[in-house]
Amino acid sequence: LKGARIGVPRALLGKVLLAGTGARTAALGLNRIIDRRIDAANPRTATRELPSGAMRLEEAWALTVAGAVVYGAAAWWIAPVCLALSPIPLAVFTAYPYLKRWTPWCHLGVGLGLAMAPLGGWFAARLDFSDPGPALLLALFTLAWVAGFDVIYATLDEEFDRKSGVRSLPARYGRATALRIARGLHALGWAALAALGTLGLVTLLLTAFGSGGGSSVLLEALIGGIGALVILLFVFGTLPAVLITCALGIQFAGRWIANRIAALNASSALKHYIPAAFAEIARAVRPHGTYL
Numbered sequence: 001l002k003g004a005r006i007g008v009p010r011a012l013l014g015k016v017l018l019a020g021t022g023a024r025t026a027a028l029g030l031n032r033i034i035d036r037r038i039d040a041a042n043p044r045t046a047t048r049e050l051p052s053g054a055m056r057l058e059e060a061w062a063l064t065v066a067g068a069v070v071y072g073a074a075a076w077w078i079a080p081v082c083l084a085l086s087p088i089p090l091a092v093f094t095a096y097p098y099l100k101r102w103t104p105w106c107h108l109g110v111g112l113g114l115a116m117a118p119l120g121g122w123f124a125a126r127l128d129f130s131d132p133g134p135a136l137l138l139a140l141f142t143l144a145w146v147a148g149f150d151v152i153y154a155t156l157d158e159e160f161d162r163k164s165g166v167r168s169l170p171a172r173y174g175r176a177t178a179l180r181i182a183r184g185l186h187a188l189g190w191a192a193l194a195a196l197g198t199l200g201l202v203t204l205l206l207t208a209f210g211s212g213g214g215s216s217v218l219l220e221a222l223i224g225g226i227g228a229l230v231i232l233l234f235v236f237g238t239l240p241a242v243l244i245t246c247a248l249g250i251q252f253a254g255r256w257i258a259n260r261i262a263a264l265n266a267s268s269a270l271k272h273y274i275p276a277a278f279a280e281i282a283r284a285v286r287p288h289g290t291y292l
Contacts, residue, residue, distance in 0.1 A: 012078065016124050019074035019082075020117060025067025027093035027113060033060050034097035042160050078124050085123070089116040100161075104172035107154065111147030115139040137196040144189035151182040 032039070032050055040051035049055035068090065076083040092113045099106035122135035129135075154161070154168040155178060161171035170178040 022067045022071030029064030104167045107147045107150040111143035114146045115143040140192040141189045144185045148182040148185035
């Protein structure tokens with residue numbers, strides 16, 4: 001929501017949370033209802049509410065419909081256009097449970113379902129999809145991250161899925177290959193999150209140092225830098241992440257000092273020397289083979 005560059009009222013946050021709660025309830029209900037026979041045949045899932053008889057099918061449908069109604073009402077409360085778009089996630093939630101009957105890549109379906117959340121939140125904050133880059137990166141992270149874990153989760157049912165004809169990557173390609181695919185999906189997710197963190201950090205720094213932002217903007221830049229450092233720790237490892245972050249900070253510090261000198265009408269030579277000197281320090285600090 002911060003990336004939408006607008007203030008987000010608490011009332012809107014409450015509406016979005018209400019819509020998300022309703023949508024999530026509907027999605028889980030649909031999944032359990034559609035898969036109830038598969039769950040009953042699988043020893044691992046036979047104790048779930050519907051197969052075990054702890055909940056009647058009518059109760060499950062009532063809860064699912066109630067979740068969908070809450071979701072639709074909250075969407076309308078945000079804006080009528082949100083209500084008009086609300087069937088799209090519901091269609092994804094309905095299609096996902098059937099994918100395991102058709103394709104071993106069904107895990108992408110649950111990832112897509114949860115990837116609707118950042119897209120929906122972005123649209124609710126802006127009421128348009130202009131400049132959707134941050135929302136798409138967050139959606140890609142969500143899709144890849146959730147799908148990867150669903151592949152890992154499916155290794156628990158590899159033998160059952162293979163015998164019963166349920167499609168999954170472990171059942172189709174074996175545990176080892178499925179786990180390699182899961183690692184690839186998680187790498188893609190981290191790459192999307194790193195791109196998102198870098199985009200946010202660069203935007204904040206440019207805002208702070210390029211337009212003379214106040215202390216609040218500088219604080220946001222600091223918070224963004226810490227977030228980017230955490231992401232880089234996962235992607236590149238501890239030492240390269242710290243060095244990359246320090247190199248970026250040194251370069252931006254040089255530009256900031258040069259801008260302050262320029263504001264004081266200092267000599268032209270000094271204005272060009274300062275950022276060049278800091279750039280050289282940054283090149284010395286950064287890890288070999290890293291492009292800045």
